Amino acid sequence: MIADTFIKRPVTAIVVSVVIVLVGIISLINLPIAQYPNISPPTVSISGNFIGADAQTVEQTTTNPIETQVNGTPGMTYMSSNSTSSGQSSITVNFEVGTDINIATLDVQNRVSVAEPTLPDAVKRLGLTVRKRNPSIMVALAFYSPKGTHDALFIGNFVNLYVKDAVTRVKGVGDVFSRADDFGMRVWFNPEKLAALGITPAEVNAALQEQNLQIAGGTVGGNPQPGTQTFEYTVLTNSRLNTREQFENIIVRTRPADGSIVYLKDVARVELGRFDYGINSFAMDRPAAFLLIYQAPGANALDTYERLMTTLNDLRKTFPKDIDFSIPLETVSVVKASINEVMHTLIEALILVVFVVFLFLQNWRATLIPVLAIPVSLIGTFILFGPLGFTINTLTLFAFVLAIGIVVDDAIVVVEAVQHNIDHEKMSPKEATQKAMKEISGPVIAIALILVAVFVPVGFIPGIVGRLYQQFAITIAVSVLISAFVALSLTPALCTLMLRPSKGENEKKNILEKFFSAFNHWFGRVTNGYVKGVGAWIRKTPYVIGMLVVLFVGLFLLFENKPSGFIPTEDEGRLLVTYEMPEAASTTRSVAMLQDLIQRIRNIPETRVVGGLAGLNIISFSNKSNAGTIFINLKGWDERKGAGHHAQDVMNKIRAATADIKEARILVIAPPAIPGLGATSGFTFELQQTTSTDNIQQFEKVANEFLAKLNQRPEIGMAYTFFNSRTPSYQVTVNRDQAKKLGVSVAEVYTTLSNFLGSSYVNDFNLYGRNFRVMTQADSSYRSSLQGIEKFYVRNSQGNMIPLGSLISTKVVEAPAV
Incomplete structure (x- = not known):
């Protein structure tokens, strides 16, 4: 019998329990911390x-x-x-x-x-x-110039060059997504000057590729060489350009007849500008650069955030003057608050359990024995967390809260049995323990197995619900099994060392013992009353069964009428606002809308940091000129106590503050209950067209009809989609007959159109030790309206410049933007 071994060798039992606790603590130190189990x-x-x-x-x-x-x-x-x-x-x-x-x-x-x-x-x-x-953002950092000294391009490149790499190296950071401006050498074509000189955009691009390239110069005097060779020299070249002036002086064409040279600056405007003009970021009413930081799988969220803040605070000392950062989004505070709340509950439960055990055992020695089973059982459970892939989260800690009251049961059974033998059988503690363990070892094991049989099946519930509660169920089951082992090892060993005979009825009692005597008298009366009541109800079995039936029917009806859900939406301390303007709205209009919304939201007292990006739809994570996203970091919960300051109240205030805006559809959204399960609260579903037709307009019609019916249902608060197949667009058609008659290649027509209206990536240039891209495109004044095409020219096979407008026709059509 296992218990007899530890009764004879109590030191062994103590050592085994200490080892379990130590290994559990070591395991605990390395465990990741999260709000919920990773079920995404x-x-x-x-x-x-x-x-x-x-x-x-x-x-x-x-x-x-x-x-x-x-x-x-x-x-x-x-x-x-x-x-x-x-x-x-x-x-x-x-x-x-x-x-x-x-x-x-x-x-x-x-x-x-x-x-x-x-x-x-x-x-x-x-x-x-x-x-x-990781599907969800852990932290969004917004770097900005509080006094407006620096523009977005300067801030963005500072962040990309000096901050992003340091942040990426932080232990626990999985990915860093930069929404900061990168340098780009922009070559803005002047189509009229190109046409006057008979030059095409393709020629300019070819000149850029020819005169801006990286060449290995080799060496002078390298091996093999005669034995008389004294020195070896590396040949350096400056074939790759890196300044605006150097690019401006690229030779596009020469005329041997008259010796004239056409430089790039003669046909285009060159500037060190932005690589991408599609995203514009703002924080605290200032242009900003955003870094979206994702946590590495299995990393400790709290430790990662702490290391990240330490790194940023160290870097802040080296920031240029008038550069700072804010945090419009972070998911760590709610994790910390949730863990702290559960820890408080855990401590309260521990105190309550100790009090109840002491109240009924009425002996500090007898109380200490089952209480010692609590840390061994709970801390020992952490040993299996690593191999099972578990984390410290609200559900596993809640499992510990529940387990506190369970793991002491087996130990209490053992203590009561041993104390009974000491008091009534007049045995020594060792003899009493041996006799008790022979009688109750089987029941102790049976109790543990029954409890395990109750909780383990919860971990095998199929679907996402089963994955969510798997760690909860297994945590309780493992702690119960360890508590059973403790009840068969440490508890009997401590009983032989610590238990003593109880005082007789006639012995002098202290104040505490008098209180226990009064409590026992009162409890005995309550017990006798309960027994009499049960005896009376036993004689009225039909009435009892009838009441139970009514109770179960009532419970069933209440359950059916009660709204159900996955996990309730809570105050996470952060919110999202997305907006979408009319289709084809320009970036300029979207930026103005973003600035207006940020200003309105900042006036709401519960907000702490507000920042956003124009041109990004965070829900679909796609770039759209008419859309934008705003991150809102609310003040701490201790600063928003009382009615009217909950996150839901703040959402209502934002809706009220933006109700008069008619130019955009504005959605105020709470974050998802579990990070990684969607971009927002609620649920997301995909509507898929399974037929082979390409009629997108018909698909949109079906989708809108489906959404209309969803919004009519009482359980749906709001259903929406950002899909729109009716974005105004220009359809360009080439008159192939006319092009061939004039000796113009159809491919040349499309290429010229793309080079002027699109943005062509030609090659790279070096700056600040990094590679940046060289981009060519027509200047903005030629792209502001369709009339700009009239100034585009294409060269035919005879070398004549033909107006592009004479070869194409355009019409307004509707097409999806996403």
């Missing part, structure tokens, strides 16, 4: 850019070929994609919960490599990015 599916994102292409072109030429290859990746459950009119292609591949994300990322990368040769050259040159990603 592992995701891998694929992103690429086809600059200048419309949404349908991006889908057909980039997104679909990649999806075709990626489909069927082992462990994949589904994938979704966005193709936008900004040329962005983004695909999210979701895998089964528990899939090794590293292997999944490698599998996706291999399949993307197979698809890459079929993609447009423009996409391949910019490159495809395959990343494993």
Whole structure:
């Protein structure tokens, strides 16, 4: 018998328990901390850019070929994609919960490599990015100039050059997504000057490629050489350009007849500007640069955030004057608050359990023995957290709160049995313990197995609910099993060392013992009353059964009429606002809307930091000129006590403050209850067209009818979509007959149009030790309206410049932007 071994060797039992506690503490130190168990599916994102292409072109030429290859990746459950009119292609591949994300990322990368040769050259040159990603943002950092000394370009490049790398190296940070401006050498064509000189955009691009390149100069005097060679010299070249002046002096054309030279500055305006003008960020009413930081899988959120803040505070000392950062979004405070609340409950439960045990055992020695079972059972449970992939979260801590009252049961049974033998059988503590363990070892094991049988099946409930409560159930089951082992080892060993005979009835009692005597008298009366009541009800069995039936029916009706949900939405201390202006609204209008909204929201007293991005829809994570997202970090819960300051109240205040805005659809959204399960609270579903038709307008009609019916249901507060197939667009058609008659290649027509209206990536240049891109495009005045096309020219086979407008026709059509 296991108990007899430890009764004879109590030191062994104590040592075993101490080892369990020590190993548990060591395991606890290395465990990740989170608000909830990680039940969000592992995701891998694929992103690429086809600059200048419309949404349908991006889908057909980039997104679909990649999806075709990626489909069927082992462990994949589904994938979704966005193709936008900004040329962005983004695909999210979701895998089964528990899939090794590293292997999944490698599998996706291999399949993307197979698809890459079929993609447009423009996409391949910019490159495809395959990343494993935590679906939810841990922290959003906004860097800005409080006094307005620096513009967004300066701030963005400072962040990309000096801050991003340091943040990426922080232990626990999985990914850093920069929404900060990068430098770009912008070459803005003047189509009229190009036409006057008979030069095409393609010629300019060719000159850039020819005269801005990286060449290895080699060495002078390198081996093999005669034995008389004395020195060896490295040949340095300045073939790659890095200043605006150098680019301006690129030679586009020479005329040997008259010796004239056409420089780039003669036909274009060159500036060191932004690589991408599609995203504009603001924080605290100032232009800003955003870093969106994702936590690494399995990392400790609290430790990661603390290390991140330490790194940023160290970097802050080296920031240029009038550069600072704010935090418009962070998910760590709510984790810390949740863990603290449960820890307080855990301590309260521990105190209450100790008090109740002492109240009924009425002996500090007898009380101490089962109380010592609590830390051994609970801390020992952490040993299995690592191998099982568990985290310290609100559900596992809540399991400990519940387990506190369970793990002492077995020990109390043992103590009571031993004390009974000492008092009534007049045995020594050792003899009493041996006799008691022979009688109750079986029941102790049976109690533990019954409790395990109750909780373990909860961990095998299918679906996401089962995954959510799996850690809760297994934590209780493991702690119960350890408590049973403690009841068979440490508890009997301590009984032999600590228990003593109780005082007789006639012995002198102290104040506490008198209180216990009075309590026992009162409790005995209550017990006798309960026994009499039960005896009376036993004689009225039909009435009791009838009452039970009525009770169960009532409970069933109440349950049926009570609204159900996954997890209630709580005050997370942060909010999101998204807005969408009329289709085809310009970036300028979107930026003005963003600034107006930020100012209105900042006037609400419960907000602490407000920052946003114009041109980004955070729900679909797609770039749209008419959309924007605002992050709102609320003041701490201790600063928002009392009625009217809850996050839901703040949402209502934001809606009231923006109710008069008619130019945009504004959504005020709470974050998801569990990070990673969607971008917002509520639920998201995908409506898929399974037929082969390409009638997007008909699909949109069906989707809108479906949403209208959803919004009529009483349980749906709001259903919405950002899909719109009716974005105003210009359809350009080439008159092929006319082009051929004039000796113009159809490909040349489309290429010229793309070079002027799109943004062409030519090559790279070096600055501050980094590579940046050289981009060409027509100057803004030629792209502000359709009339600008009239000034575009294309060269025919005879070398004459033909107006592009004479070869094409345009009409306004409706097409999806995403």
